[in-house]
Amino acid sequence: MTSAAPPSTTHLLYLHGFRSSPQSMKAAKMAAWAAEQPGLTWWCPQLPPSPAEAMALVREGTSHWPAGRRAVMGSSLGGFYATALAGDGGWRAVLINPAVHPARDLAKYIGEQTAWHDPDVRFFFRAEFIAELETIDPGAPREPAAVQTWIAQGDEVLDWREMAARHAATELHVLEGGDHALSSFDTHRDAMLRFLNLCP
Template identity: 60%
Template sequence: MSRTTHLLYLHGFRSSPQSVKARKMALWMAREFPHVHWWCPQLPASPRQAMADLLAGVAHWPADRMAVVGSSLGGFYASCLAQHLGCPAVLINPAVHPSRDLAQYIGEQAAWHDPSQSIFFDAAYIQELQALESPTPSAAPQTLALIAKGDEVLDWREMLARHQAGRVHLIEGSDHALSDFDHYKAEILEFLGLA
């Protein structure tokens, strides 16, 4: 894999570029890899719009030197982008069946990092997610999946079954947010060709 010069970070459902992991990665890039083009957008609630915005945003990036990192729903989007663009992706507790899991969140939802803000998750977004859910990833995906057995939101067995064709780090314990994210810094940077 080529060294990454363009890196995209995708946050999870109801999250934002202010998430702990997004801010930590932004800091790592600014301090240690200032030459890397960093983009961590606020994703719209509509999955179709999110994917359209992301594809437009990376349209002029060098395909052989870009990578994507995503957490939870952002991990699902990262997996979709990696398949579509053929780029490497780091997937942190990635959603596998978001159309099923997010069906209970239709309506107004408070944002995690600022409860005064909210998003509206429309029923139509479930169909948009279904359209993005492919049966299986490519035979040899360039992915590193960090999967925590202690994830309290998503089933680690589903994540493992979905992403086992790529590289997997199955983590004993931890949680959905991967609160011990710093422990995996070296592995993430090495996978991205930055270490």
């Protein structure tokens, strides 16, 4: 007897990184793909600077999504948030160069910041946001079998060794070279979608 196929995913969330937005390369490509998928609920919110507010927004916005039929993709800081969200259960997750120690790494960014995709957009990264990140910190994924992680050794922002160690129990893909944005995203997208039960 063959095992039943996993249920198809009907709801997909994308979480962007620090100073990023739904206009990021990967988010925009996924939005275009999602728009062509009948019956798929897609959401890529602009995350507020406050980590606590970002997680509250995401959890409230997905509270009615069906467990076992929902998936999240997260890049960089969005990968950190996605790991925390997946820890709630009922999610499949793809993490792309996920932040591991954002409370440490973002401390130097306290103050006024500009958005990557629109320098005219400014926000203030407050000192208390560091404590919020420490509170959220999920550690290693609680359900590693439901998580796929993509790490570029050439990441110019985060240490690929730290990322690989934190996510060693997940389906881990460590890529030679590459960059933080994962410019080779198109090459790996189908494998990500298959893992998320979004395509055969």
